[in-house]
Amino acid sequence: MDYTLEIDGTPETVPGGTGLLLLHPSTGETDRIDTDFLKTDTDNFLVISTRTTAREVRQKLEYYDVDEERAEILDTLSIERGYSRRSSDTVHYVAAPDxxxxxxxxxxxxxxxxxxxxxxxxxxxxxLAYYAGEERALEAVERILDLLDERDAVGLFHLSEEPHDTDTVDEFRALFDGVIDLDEDGSVDADFSKID
Known part of the structure; x- marks a missing residue:
């Protein structure tokens, strides 16, 4: 099964099981790429948020006109921070980001x-690496990529280059089929050479 991509500089489609790394300098332009990824050619999607709460994820989806009926959100922050939370069919929580x-x-x-x-x-x-450590974050990403491969799904993983050293970024980069490198000016450089 192939999935359409509508992100500048990327192939028109990628096969199921593909993991994409979104490398970025800051969080500014990532919302646009993230929501373009989620709203294209999708029956259901899951947002795992270690950076913002479910309420903030919902606001982002609404702002970018993404169909929330297809959305599920996994909020990893609210319980640990003591925020009020309401579980529903589409919003779920784990105890902590790690x-x-x-x-x-x-x-x-x-x-x-x-x-x-x-x-x-x-x-x-x-x-995730901030809370759980880089080694555990690498292991978690590998486990999730295996699940995507088994279920013919696709995933986009955000990684800010600034807090990590070059070797760590390279370790993460090596796990993925495609890398979308977002510049500060909003331009995109994509490497999908691992996908035939």
Missing amino acids: DIDGIVAHIDGFLDEHDGKLRLSFDSVTE
Whole structure:
């Protein structure tokens, strides 16, 4: 199964099982790329947020006119920070941003419960590494990429280059089929050479 991409500089389609890394200098322009990824050629999608709360994710989806009926949100921040929260059919929580097993289990359940074209956005791997450490974040990404491959889904993973050294960025980069490199001016340089 192929998935359409509507992101500048990327192939028109990628096969199911593809993991995409969004490398960025700051969070400014990532929302546009993220929402373009989520609203194209998708039956259901899951946003895993280690950077913002479910309420903020909903505001982003609404602002960029993404169909929220197809959305599920996994909020990893609200419980640990003591924010008020309301679980629903589409908003779920884990105890803390470093609850890797809880995050992976929820992704597994989402992919298991839905049919058709499924996408996920992980915003952000940098925040996950901040809370859980870089080694555990790398391991978590590998586990999630395996799930995408098994279920013919696709995922976009946000990584800010600034907090990580070059070797760590290269380790993350090596895990992915495609890399979207976002410049500060909003231009995109994409490398999809691993995809035939």
